[in-house]
């Protein structure tokens with residue numbers, strides 16, 4: 159597998175925060191409207207961390223599982239947000255990331271330098287772990303499909319699910335991977351992702367999670383929040399509900415959790431060809447007069 163070994167091309171996003179461009183995946187690491195803003199609005203808020211820190215007894219640290227840690231914005235913005243509300247509240251972070259050079263180059267480029275805990279963050283990024291009274295962090299390097307298995311069961315209050323897009327990185331959006339993620343969530347925990355692809359939502363449902371929609375940010379379509387037992391999830395619209403009854407909702411599958419990307423894509427295509435679900439083009443025609451339809455849906 160090709161990895162981003164060399165210096166990653168740097169981009170400045172709309173809110174002034176930095177991101178990288180991945181030549182391997184052909185995508186920026188963030189929505190160009192704002193990397194830091196995306197972390198807050200697409201990940202921290204949908205996981206309801208601001209409410210949780212007000213309600214939780216400090217003898218029970220908040221547990222954050224950051225899948226595809228990348229530059230570290232999601233965890234960093236979460237810590238900054240939580241401690242603005244309740245300074246020093248205990249937090250534990252586990253980050254899963256394939257390439258140590260991504261957070262290390264991000265730190266060198268200045269990501270995290272304005273956070274109140276920036277010196278601690280630097281050590282966390284450079285050593286891959288941090289331990290103090292108020293927070294503990296561990297970065298597990300490697301393919302998240304394997305490193306996830308080191309995360310304790312029923313552990314996470316919040317899961318940030320932030321891989322590259324499903325078509326570019328299908329191995330981290332499969333039913334089997336998301337089942338393993340769901341097993342690591344507390345019953346009242348929340349998972350947030352920027353994706354609203356029907357394949358992803360169908361996989362989350364098959365993994366036993368309930369679904370909700372998160373507000374659009376920097377693009378016309380929403381993100382997704384999911385939970386084993388959490389309540390009051392913002393309901394999907396009629397258009398989104400109907401999307402889940404089309405062939406776009408055939409999920410990616412990876413029964414061994416180590417399949418090749420090309421194999422995972424091919425398996426889905428074959429399942430779509432056999433599927434009796436409505437072709438996505440028919441759904442798209444029904445809705446395109448009224449709304450902007452998500453491009454991930456156009457493939458089938």
Ligand SMILES: C[S@@+](CC[C@H](N)C(=O)[O-])C[C@H]1O[C@@H](n2cnc3c(N)ncnc32)[C@H](O)[C@@H]1O
Pocket residue numbers: 186187188197225226227228229230231232233254255256257260300301302303320321322327329330
């Ligand atoms: C969209 S970026 C994540 C951005 C990040 N959440 C942030 O706030 O900066 C996707 C990340 O997934 C990592 N990645 C790609 N494939 C992976 C895999 N199989 N396991 C773990 N990490 C992976 C990439 O190195 C990249 O850092």
